[in-house]
Amino acid sequence: GENVEQHPSTLSVQEGDSAVIKCTYSDSASNYFPWYKQELGKGPQLIIDIRSNVGEKKDQRIAVTLNKTAKHFSLHITETQPEDSAVYFCAASLSGNTPLVFGKGTRLSVIA
């Protein structure tokens, strides 16, 4: 089955700097890659996603890139703010009736 590796497990950045979280997946047939953000005391929420027919997607300060050949995808957050502090999960899924497989998460701390 699919396996998703996520790095780093923790990340600290200064406010205003950029943050990058990377994930790799094992099954080349995976075609959907969402990112979820979990704030303290809450459940994860979808923040951005990308499909395998797209190389990059942007939404304001966040962007996701996908390299199908290398089987990795990344989350980029620019101009980080304290409210970006959270745990971020990447995930991957195959087509059809296959549940998402999540990475182990990255705890991002934005230091003011």
Place this chain on the structure above:
Amino acid sequence: EAQVTQNPRYLITVTGKKLTVTCSQNMNHEYMSWYRQDPGLGLRQIYYSMNVEVTDKGDVPEGYKVSRKEKRNFPLILESPSPNQTSLYFCASSLSLGPGEKLFFGSGTQLSVL
């Protein structure tokens, strides 16, 4: 308001005492799922359901049961809880199971088994 509601939010119990964590969604979603979150292990899927009366094992189903008798409800049952089931549990739902479907998560249930 569209939401996934879990109860209770916090639960402390003792080994062997049966418990149920309830999950309800008001979005008419077909797909529902349970996850447990442990430090360093991320989100691991326990069970999922693609529709009423259809349930499947996830990655860590041992020690858990589920049922899906109604579309909106998907309770998680621990028949004989053990300390290794101490964890943060999340219920989630989406319109269907398939790429591109946004998962909506509940607020979580922190379970401690003594």
